[in-house]
Amino acid sequence: MGSWMKMIKELTIRPKGERQIRKSPAYSFDEDLKKPLSGQTVKEILSKSSDVVFREFFLQGKDRIPCMLAAVDGLVDKNLLDQFILTPLMVDLARHPELTQVTLSNVVDKTLQSLLPGLEIKKISKMREAVDAILSGDSVIFFGNLTEAIVVGARGWANRGVAEPITESIVKGPREGFSETLRINTSLLRRKIKHPSLRIISLKLGDMTNTDLVITYIEKIASPDIVSEVLKRLSKIKMDAMLGNGYIEEMIEDNPYSPFPQISFTERPDVLAGKLLEGKVGIIVDGTPIVLVVPAILTQFLNVNEDYYQRAMVAILSRFVRYVGAFMAIVAPSVYIAVTTFHQEIIPTDLLMSISAGRQGVPFPALLEALTMTVVLEILQEAGLRLPKPIGQTIGIVGALIIGEAAVTAGLVSPLMVIIIGLTAVASYAVPTFDLSLAVRLIRFPLMILAGVLGFFGVTVGLYVILIHLLGLRSFGVPYTSPIAPLRIRALLQDTFVRAPWWALKRRPQLMDVEDPRPNGKG
Amino acid sequence: MKTERGKGHKFILRLTIIACLLFLTGCWGKKEVEDLAPLLGVGFDQGEQPGTFLVTEQFARPKKDSSSGAEIEDRTFSVEASSVREAFEKFSEVAYRTPFMGSLKVIIIGEDFAKSGDFNNILDFFQRYAEFRRSMYLVLAKGKAQDILNLKLRSGLLPAMAIKSNIEGGDEISVFPTVRLGHYLTILGTKSTAPIFPVVESVKSREGVEYKEDGKDEAGEIRIHGAGVMHGDYLADYLTDEEAKGYMWLENDVIHRLINTVDLNENSVKFGGQVLKANTKYRVKVNNDKMEIQYQIKTSIAIDEILGPQKQLSGLEWVELVKQAEKDFAKVIEKECESSIKKERELGLDFLGIGRHIEQKNSAYWKTIKDQWEAEIADFPISLEVKVTIHHSGMSSSSASNSGGEGQE
């Protein structure tokens, strides 16, 4: 184990070049933002947008102080504003004992301390803070021409609420999923891990979009190297827009040219919690229910969280099925090509006869036949993917049943080929992660060509090239193929191809440098 | 350090180069499966010219059936050639498909060809060429191999396939040896043992089995019966059915057997039964200064058929009868073995592999007699010990033939 730790430390994670995409031009309001804070300037900057509302009123204390509340219509909860800001300040204040002491010079502190109820409330003194706060959905109260203002958090906008995730459906287990709102997401996570060591660090990315995101991990479990690496890579991102997880994903990946996903994602708080407890780091981006989890290893893309909710034996079986499915999805067509065009001796004679008979009159060589069919399959998948559900089903029926059947009857393809392609399609659905199944679909084509040219030799060479590629990949310093190679016996036996029963999961799977290998650490 | 972008370009470049290499050079050694003619059986007969032989090749031609299944058509050719490759060349001129050897099931050696010798040269092709497997079967034909392969069987099977399934079903009756190419080559390698082949023959109606013939006096069935012993390159003699059975016992090749004592004269009650398991061991021991090989055959038999007893037997009598059956079966087995041993002595050919057994157990002694072994066979002492255990006697303890009313208990 010691050598492993050393290895990790000695490995300098590949330095990322400064990847700057679409550098923002100097906008004129950059200048504005440098000005001292004042309600008037804010109004000048923002008044061109019709959704920003300014409500001007007076606070009647010792002095009569002109106040202005600025907020974005639609992002604030109007009831909250009325009830807890405007009403107290404008109406209720009349009876307030301290009101007589309020002057222009102490109005901000007095308001903070005793005039305004409400939880999220703070003082600011910078122009940028004010503008950001307003645009993020907070309300800002300006007092006269003071250079200080108060931010009141009364956000409330239309959101989807906590719904069941679509991408990771599950039979037995919790049903809640992340939504588009960052705070809801962090609260869901916090409800799973009620421990002070859960860290949630806020960042902002995107020069124009100003997107909030948080990095979350568990102190003492997550390797500080990985956490700092994540922070380093995120801080190097310079781009205008940050509209979803995919933007980040590609920017912080180790090897963007690899077809294999090196960052995993989840829509489920329980999964995220489990991963964090394994020592991983989550990146939650505002505006998307997809949470990125790093580092990722290959085998975890084939495991789903339902494995942990089912009994161990059942989980082992379904994992086995998934691994077999993934393997079949990669090699089935190429093995068919290799066997029928190069290595017929492997086919039992009776089967050879029926394959041969089935292919009588098929005008294409096996390679072309398989390639065409696979391309058709890809088209069908792509066509069905983005259509509304009812039409999608029609595509499936028309494509698979009618075209397939007709092609066989017309003698364009052999019946066995249809079976193979169908099998491949079904097998690739057994890959639980969408990203990985995309990689699988991509790999299939070169393998088929190799099989058509060099038979099993080609397939073997192709598979070995993929293997070497995988072995060379790292995700945030963790070898992609661990725990198989480099071998981590415990992790391999506990939670890779099999899932050991819970009582046997004595230690955290040490895929990476985990600081506190405490028993039963998984969520 | 290279930049990421540069690396990406290189990667794409490399991919392109590989793709070009693959596509520009084409596809070698590629045969679509429907262009193959699967070879099922090969037969060898004596050619008319000296130094040539008649090669008969049986190919299958799969044809699409209306009901999605495959129908196999027969394409059998005979060519006279002086090497197997030449025969295939001549075949290829006629046919439009590539012969595919991987599916070869059986090699049939015609009687005249076997007698004239020289077939080890022919077999070389089959053990050398990569597509063949050593697991294919070798059989001798009574008569010409060509005739066997050209038979139109009533079962609709091609003769080569029929022979294959007969051999593979042979475990059930264990009356003929199963010889695969690999086994034959290994036996050749021992030098002292004479190879043995099963014999395949066509069966016309009323030659043991009767059936309704399709054509006039044409054989429609095929069977494997007896064996042939080779001496070096040529066929020395055939073994009769009984001798072949004895060989099976002595070689420990019996898996299941159907056996009966009908030919024994001593006892009025006859038994028929099935051998459930059999095991033959041999020992080489010194007996009066001379070496002796002793076979111990142990077998379990279930009685399926009892002929003769006229009355219901009491429990005690029943036990006696079963003991009698054990003795009778042992006698039958002994007789079979002895006939086989007798044949071995007559021929002076060690097809039972006794020499090899001696070498295994006592290699020092073997070295002294190795050179005159063929002469030694004639009087080398061989003893037999057969032990039969009757496991059960079927579903009833008496025969249906006993008349009613007598001795009902």
Added chain:
Amino acid sequence: MERISSHQFVVLGSAVLMGTTFLPIASIVTEVAGRDGWMSVLPGFVVGIPYGLMVISLLEQYPRKNLLQISDIILGKWISKIIGVVYIFIMCYFGGLLLGQAGDIYQSSIMPLTPIGMFYLGGILLVFYLVKSGIEVFARFSEILFPLIIIALVLNIGLSIPRIEHGELLPILSEGIRPIIWAWLKVAPFAMEYILFLAGILTFLPTSKRELVQLKRGVWRTVFLVGFLNMLVVLIQILIFGPGETVRMVYGLLVLGKMVEISRTVAGVESVFLGAWLGALIIKAGAFFFTVTWGLETVFNLKGLKWNLGVGVIFMGIAFKFTRGPDLVMEIGLVDNYLILPFAAVWILTLWGISRWKGAGIS
């Protein structure tokens, strides 16, 4: 600096020691020792243990140095340069021959019509990719492949059991012990190939006290595991083919693969087994490629992509020189017996002896 763990050392070492020895070994030992050939296999491999331990003990004295650098310290600059040149020559030549073997195996057994150059190309591509990815990836590659190779080997042996002819192993020792000693000499070079690889990989091994103990244990394990497996391979071939046939067959295990039948339907799975054998060959050729690059780096200070490409071209050249199968088998035997065995035996023994003697002299 890249490092490999002691576990990876065991697996990588086993994979290199194993290489494709299981293909020709039965024919080699049976030719000399007849049906007793199998007995010489394990002793032949065990020769690797004392030599392996010598190399590790040299590593203990001179940590983070490969054997050429150690020679430089012990024997002086010029002798070590000569040794280095011989070392590079042997490794390069043998590596090329191994690549040639890949072509020979594929062409003679399953794909007779494909140009042999394609097999060389595929092989060198993989080897080159491995070398480019570095020793760590190489170690991981063997970590994944070696178990697969063992599984394939065990399957091949296990599925062949129904074909066993009775009594082929008997009589035991009918020719006395002498042929076995000759056969033992034929096996010893296999162990020496491994030792020469060890000489190069030293720089990447961990050197803490605890790890050194594990490395030594690793050498034992490697040798016994591979020796035992190879013994099984020879045994099953003698049991099935008999000694006469075993000698005749160039790659007996491939023939065995052809004979495998699973419940009388699926036969001829050797093309699947060949995938595993290709992996074994790649690991071995890769190991030799690595040692050549290390040698070049140590002796001539040549490194980088250019030189790697050069080595690749030389490998291809050697392979193409031996497109005739019988020549290749012959040449591999010659290099094994008359270059690798004496060179490794003398070099390492001398180094170890002198370092011992010097160490004793100082203390």
